[in-house]
Amino acid sequence: MDFTPPTPDQIFALKVNAGIVELAAHDRFAAASPDMVEAIAEGIGQFAQGEWAPLSRVGDIEGAKLENGLVRLPAGYAEAYKGFVAAGWGAVSAPEAFGGQGLPYALACCTLETLGAANFAFTLLPMLTVGAIEAIDHHGSADQKTLYLPKLISGEWSGTMNLTEPQAGSDVGALRTTATPITEGEHAGKYKIKGTKIFITYGEHELADNIVHLVLARVPGAPDGSRGISLFLVPKYLPKDDGTPGPRNDLKVVGLEHKMGIHASPTCVMSYGDNDDCLGEIVGAENGGLRAMFTMMNSARINVGSQGVQVAEAATQRAMAYARDRVQSARAGSPDKTPVAIIEHPDVRRMLLRMRALTEAARALLYYTAGQVDRGSLGDASAQARAELLVPLIKSWGTDIGCEVASIGVQVHGGMGFIEETGAAQHYRDARITPIYEGTNGIQAADLVTRKLGLDNGEVLAALMAEIARESGDVTTLAELARACATVGRWMAGEASLDDRLAGSVPFQTMCAVAVAGWQLLRQSRAAAAEGTPGPIARSKPVIARYFLSRIVPEALGLQAGATAGAALLYELDTESLMA
Incomplete structure (x- = not known):
């Protein structure tokens, strides 16, 4: 399958949902002119199409291999990554003081989305580096920023997050990795790191000149639980005074x-410190790792939500191409019994339209979230609070959509979808991790109903849903869903017990995400009528939006009963009876 970058829809979403024109009115983002936005969106599309997309299938078949302590990637990956670095694609929204372009975060989302749709697994490498840049920029010392950020921003070095341990899972407070202060000698002020971390994406590879590991660990005497974790910067190669990679660290x-x-x-x-000589530097203060971790995680969670859009886009393109070319059976009820392409059959058309509507709605939610992040970075406290509320929505619903759309893509292919050679199964296999990592979608839902629901005493959610209801106009189902979200939110913040809130958190989270996504898709539909809108978008967007608002929104409205059902039924069977 030939990958086609979704550039026109991305530019449209940047304008309508992220509000890129309004962002460019601020001095900080003045460089984000319409010409610059189009140049970046089109440029990354051409790069992804030419350099990364051709490697997706071979990457899936051959995979990464561990040989004599080195990780080998399939042929072509090293050259493609060099092209990524040479073009500066990792620098789009990074701080200008350290070699970045300082453009809006929404534009960086565009680059990652395009790369990930072209080659999902490869894009995890620059995606994790973004989290490292964020953490060091917000919490690192001046020396750490000067030494590490230019190399990470350029992509010459890559970054990782080391949170999970075998016994801890999602409970980072249960980690056992230790960090012992060094008080004497040439390394005084640093720490010796010792422990094991699992699930470390691109923890070892040969594409970058160095790998900067951000590792959560405990210092001696640290409090129990998450309050006692600290964050450490642990490079694969210890940098020399001139910033070039020096001797290999003990990892x-x-x-x-x-x-x-x-x-x-x-x-x-x-594995860190097998020879008791793994050196790390603390980032921020001792026992302050949780705050730094959330900086990394928030960035990563939005980008994982983007991964849902990425895989949905790729799966939709593949399904569309197959349905257009696969000829089978005459159209039902047609006097002409000549077989037609399956795209002409009603149920296949339903699946394809659903795939496209879900993908474009998730993209609209992604760019709306990114636009709120950008406004928050400009000092808009209201936008920053709204962005915090939106993070669990885009992470959870975006990844749920990625899985659903990829699954439908297999269905469109019929029996051939279950055969690996068609490539449809790869999208589903790739997508299935996204609701799990960077905090499972259940953890996102728990965050929504325990932390985010209480932002500004519930006013952040209430204001968002009130705005959606006001702007719904004659789309009564969307207004009804927004009001239902507000009602459930008040119930959860009031009479519901903690168990009741957690029991209904996932359906509530879906309701809220669909409400916001539907609202943003409605905005796109209305904007599509404006003069100058590209013809394909002007024709298709109102139909895509109507499908979403008339089919997907009522489904979400039906989740209200589950969101408010409480926890009692979940525990009516004791554990033994449940397992019987």
Whole structure:
């Protein structure tokens, strides 16, 4: 399948949902002119189409391999990554003081979305580096920023997040990796790191000159639980005074996970300090790792939500191409019994329209979230609070959509979808990790109903849903869904117990995400009528929006009963009876 960058729809979403024109009115983002926005969107599309997309299938088939302590990626990956670095695609929204372009975060989302749609597993490499840049920029010392950020921003060095341990899983407070202060000698002020981390994406590879690991660990005497974790910067090669990679640090990959998908992305088991000589620098203060971790995680969660859009886009393109070319059976009820392409059959048309509507709605939610992040960075406290509310929505619903659309893509292919050679199964296998990592979607829902629901005493959610209801106009189903979200939110913040809130958190989260996505798609539909809108978008967007608003929104409205059902029924059977 030939990959076609979704550039026109991305530019439209940047304008309508991210509000890129309004962002460019601020001095900080003045460089984000319409010409610059189009140049970036079109440029990354051409790069992804030419350099990354051709490697997606071979990456899935051959995968990453561990050989004599080194991770080998399939042929072509090293050259493609060099092209990424040479073109400066990792620098779009990074700080100008360290070599970045300082453009809106929404534009960086565009670059990652395009790269990921072209080659899902490969894009995890620059995506994780973004999290490292964010953490060091917000919490690192001046020396750390000067030394590490230019190399990370250029892509010459890559970054990882080391949170998970075998016994801890999502409970980072249960980690056992230690960081012992060095008080004497040439390394005084640094720490000796010792422990094992699992699920480390691109924890080892040869594409970048150095790998900067951000590792959560405990210092001696740290409090129990998450309050006692600290963040450490642990490079693969210890930098020399001039910033070039020096001697190898005492860390290594000891295994690669055998995964359902994302085969070209090496998911590593990392061991630190086997020889008691792994050096790290603290980022921020001791026992302050949780705050730094959330900086990394928030960035990563939005980007994982983007991964849902990425895989949905790729799966939709593949399904559309197959349905157009696959001829089978006459159109039902037609006097002409000549077989037609399956795209002409009603149920296939339904599946394809659903795939496209879900993909474009998730993209609209992604760029709306990114636009709120950008406004928050300009000092808009209201936008920043709204962005915090939106993070679990885009992460959870975006990834749920990625899985659903990829699954429908297999269905469109029929029996051939279950055969690996068509490529449809790869999208589903790749997508299935996204609701799990960077905080499972259940954890996102718990965050929504325990932390985000209480932002400004519930006014952040209430104001968002009130705005959606006001702008719904004659789209009564969307207004009804927004009011239902507000009603459930008040119930959860009031009479519901904690168990009741958590029991209904996932359906509530879906309701809220669909409401916001539908609203943003409605905005696109209305904007499509404006003069100058590209013809294909002007024709298709109102139909796509109507499908979403008339089919998907009522489904979400039906989740209200589950969101408010409470927890009692979940525990009516004791554990033994449940397992019987």
